[in-house]
Amino acid sequence: MALINPHINFNGNAEEAFTFYKSVFGGEFKQIVRFKDFSSPEFPIAKEEENKLMHIALPIGKSNVLMGNDVPEIMGKVNENENRSKISISAESKDEADKLFNGLSAGGSVEVPIADSPWGSYFGMFRDKYGIEWMVDYDPKYKGQVQ
Template sequence: MRTINPWINFNGNAEEAFTFYKSVFGEEFTKIVRFKELSSEEFPIAEDDANKIMYIGLPIGKNNVLIANDVPEFMGKVNEQENRSKIAVSAESREEADKVFNGLSAGGDVEGPIGESPWGTYAGMFRDKYGIEWIVEFDPNI
């Protein structure tokens, strides 16, 4: 297996969230596709959904891409406070772990402050301001 890339659903704010993530990770989007680009007679898109994101990709690290989309109104809402799977970021240094943790947790809720973990790593856990759950970790033994 080459990579596993997390894919997140949003309620119309995928572009806003990914612009925030881009400010932390410092990469450029690989692709942005809006629902209006897919509209056809066979697949009509409601005007309210036309500018929503069907696909957005943000490279993270050497081989990974964080992916997202907005859920069209006809499919209902995503519960942003549900217990979703966490996105784990393995940093290359304590400094990088601090930068990512502090950047992404800004405006969110820290569940576990970054620091020494019982399993010998430097780690922290939080839910960002968009409701996405993250774990940031640096393992000095890897």
């Protein structure tokens, strides 16, 4: 079965955001590539952008990877207040759902507090301090499996 691995664009703070995500999820970065790693006469990189991230990957769980990058200024800014697609996390327990919800929502804005939902799962929704929208769900019928 195909996996869905979210990829998020940032305006120069991808490394800060991913360091925060790593503090919540744990694990180690699988890959960090900076723009300067690809600088060449054909692909020159501005001095102020050379340490920005072209690609970063953080494995989460057994088969998921959260990926991201900084958008070079010559390509314009990412609208951090747009209605982005949400990243959905299926937790394996209520405790894990609480840990992820509380950790990732720190400094952000909660849209739906985590609680028992009318459809029978334990669910919450928020925008983190970097503007990324998340949903955390624990359904005892699925126990962290794709629903």
